[in-house]
Amino acid sequence: MRRILPLLVLIALAVAAFVLLHGVGWDDLARHQGELKDWVSAHPIASVALYLAVYIATVALSLPQAALVTVSGGFLFGAVLGTMLTVIGATTGATILVVVVRSAFAQLLDRNRHRIPQRVQVRLARDGFSYLLAIRLVPLFPFWIVNLACVVVGVRLTVFVPATLLGIIPVSFILSSIGSGLGTILAQGHKPDLSVLFSPHILLPLLALAVVSLLPSLLRRRPNAGV
Template identity: 60%
Template structure:
C-alpha cells in the first residue's frame, strides 16, 4: 500500500512538472526524437500518451491543447483523436470522483464563481447542458468537470456527454497536428484559429443548440403547465 501511494505521488509530481514543460517550443525541439521513439515502441507510446492525458485532465494541467496536437503529430488524425478522447474522458471522470471526496472543497474553491454558475445549469439540465458545453468549449474543460461533480452528476451521464462532446474539437486539433511538423520545424506556432472558422464553429453551435432543444421544450411546457 505504501509503495502504491509512493508511485501515485511520483506520477502526480511528474505530471505537474511535465504539464508546465509542454509547449510548442518543446514539441518542435523534440518532434523527430518522439516520432522515432513512437515508431520503435508503438504500444508503449500509446499507453504513455493516454496516461499523460489522463493526468493532464485529472489534475487540470495547462496546455492540453498542445498535447492534443501532439497526438495528431505522433499517431495521426484518427488514432490521435481516439487516444485523446479516451485520456481526457478518463482523467475528467477521475476528477469528478475526486471532487466528491475530501478534495472537493479545495477543487471547487479553485474554480470560483464560474464553477457555481455552471453547476446551477448542470443541476437543471444534466446531459443536454453538459453536451452543449463540451461541443462549444467556451468554459474551460476542468471548470465543467468540477461543476458536474459539485451538482452530483453521475458517471453514466457524465461519460457519454463528455465523449460525444469532445470528439469534434479533438478531431480538428489532431488533424492540425498530423500536418504540423513542418510548421514546428520552422519555429512557427500552429494557427488554432481554425477552431473558430465558420465551417467549424457553426456546425458545433448547431449541434449545441440541438442538444439544448429538449431543455427549451421542457421549460416551455413547464411554463404553460
C-alpha cells in the first residue's frame, strides 16, 4: 500500500486538476496578461518558484496544458530564462512521475521484464541515453507516453534524467521564444501557432540532431551486426 499510495495521490490530483483547469486556454491568458506581467515584475523570486511548481505539477500529473505553460514561461520570463525554468520543471516532474509509477508497479514490472527480448535489454542498457535523447529531441512523441514507456522498459534514472534534460532544450526554447512575443499576438486577438514545430525548417533540424545523437549507438553496432 505504501508503494501504491503516491500513485493514487497523483491520480487524484490529476483528476482534480483536469476538472479545475478544463477550458483554461489562450483567452484566459490574454485577459490576464497585464496582471501576470505586473505580478512577475513585483515578485521575481516568488514568480519563478511558483512557475517551477506549476510546471512540475503539470508534468508529474500529465496534464494537457504543458504547451500553454511552456509558452507562458517565455511570455513571463523571456526566452532564455523561460527555457531554463521549463527544462528544470519538466525534468523534475517527469522524474517524479517515473519514480512513483515504477515504485507502484515494481513487482509487476520485475515479473514481466523477461518479456522484453534480451537483445533489446542489452541495447537499452548500452545505448539507452542515445535512444531517449533522440526521442526527446523530436516533438512527435507525447511527453507523458515516453515517460511511461521508460518505466516499462526499465530505463535507469541515471540515463532518464540527463537525456530528458538535454533532449527537451530545443523544443522548450522554440516554444519559449514564441512566448516572448506572445503579448503582441494576444493583443491582436490571435493565438500562437504551435504547429510551427512541425514545419520543415524546424522539424528537419531536430530530426538531424536526433540522428546525430544516435550515431554512437549506430557506430558501436557496426562491428557486431548480430548484437
